[in-house]
Amino acid sequence: MTANTNGRIVLITGASSGIGAATARRLAADGHHVVLGARRTDRLAALAAEIRAAGGRVDHQxxxxxxxESVRGFVEAAHRRHGRIDVLVNNAGVMPLSTLDALRVDEWNxxxxxNLRGVLHGIAAALPLMKARGSGHVVNVASTAGHRVDRTAxxxxxxxxxxxxxxxxxxxxxxxxxVTVVSPxxxxxxxxxxxxxxxxRAAVRAAAEQLAIPASAVADAIGYAITQPGNVDVNEIVVRPTAQG
Structure with a gap:
């Protein structure tokens, strides 16, 4: 574990797998106290146990x-426990892809x-606490799909x-x-x-199997952004495979 005397209180949504879990591991190893949130509590408990076994500091909910209401409960509970919230990583996301004429309206919603309302809920819960303290950092995980539009997406x-x-x-x-946007x-x-x-889904999975970078690469980008000096705001980072078109 890397020693860090400036460890932050970092809240991570969608932390049970993928980028969220990798970010939790990376930031805990860097000396930050991570607070993990997701629906799959069994996965959260296993990840928290792994982080503690490695010497990290972690809560989960x-x-x-x-x-x-759920997001406010998550944020406010962390604030009560630790007295502050330094970083919120809005990471939770879903990606059921189809053409619009398939009319999969439930999946659109x-x-x-x-992906959108969840980020707004995170901001609504954390922003008043950060503003009252006079500091804070919101990291929103977007996508390279926020830079271009593809058929089916x-x-x-x-x-x-x-x-x-x-x-x-x-x-x-x-x-x-x-405020930092990370676009994987x-x-x-x-x-x-x-x-x-x-x-x-099968086509995208096949492409991902050929091209995908590890989730830890995105976690590294988040780790870089949050540890910059207070007067440095890393606004946007795009992290993609070298071979991705």
Whole structure:
């Protein structure tokens, strides 16, 4: 474990797998105290036990980012325990892909609720506490899909473009709160495991198997951004496989 006398209190949503879990491991190893939230509490408990066994500091709590009440409970409980919140990593996301004419409206709404509304809920819960303290850092995980639109991904791309817009708006509103958008390309995760058109899902999974970078590469980018001096705001990082078009 790397010694760090400036360890931060870092809240991570969607921490049970993929980028969220990798970020928890990386930041705990760097000396930060990580607070993990996700719906799959069994996964959270196993990850927390792994982090503690490695000497890290960790709490975890069940979290549904589509519920403002759940997000507020998650954030406020961490604030009561630790007296402050230094960083919120809005990472939870879903990606059921299909063409618009498939009319998978429930999945459209799921992406809006998790990918966009979930980020807004995180901001609504954490921002007042950060502003009252006069400092804080919001890290929003977007995607390279927030930089381009691909067939079968119109709604997913729309949510990620929106996350980038929200992040820039939040950045402009405050001189105290730092805001970082991290946009991963193909990354090892469970995003392609559920929902969407089966043929599209299979094609995306095959591409990911050929190209995907480890989730730890994205975690490294988040670790870099949050440990910059207080007067340095790393606004956006795009992390993609070298071979990705």
């Amino acid at each position: 069940e979290l549904d980012v589509t519920s403002l 799921q992406m809006i609720d998790v 119109a709604v997913y791309c729309a949510t990620k473009y929106a996350v980038r817009a929200l992040s820039e708006g939040l950045r402009q509103e405050s001189r105290e709160i730092r 390309g193909f990354t090892e995760s469970e995003l392609t495991d559920r929902g969407g058109d089966p043929q599209v």
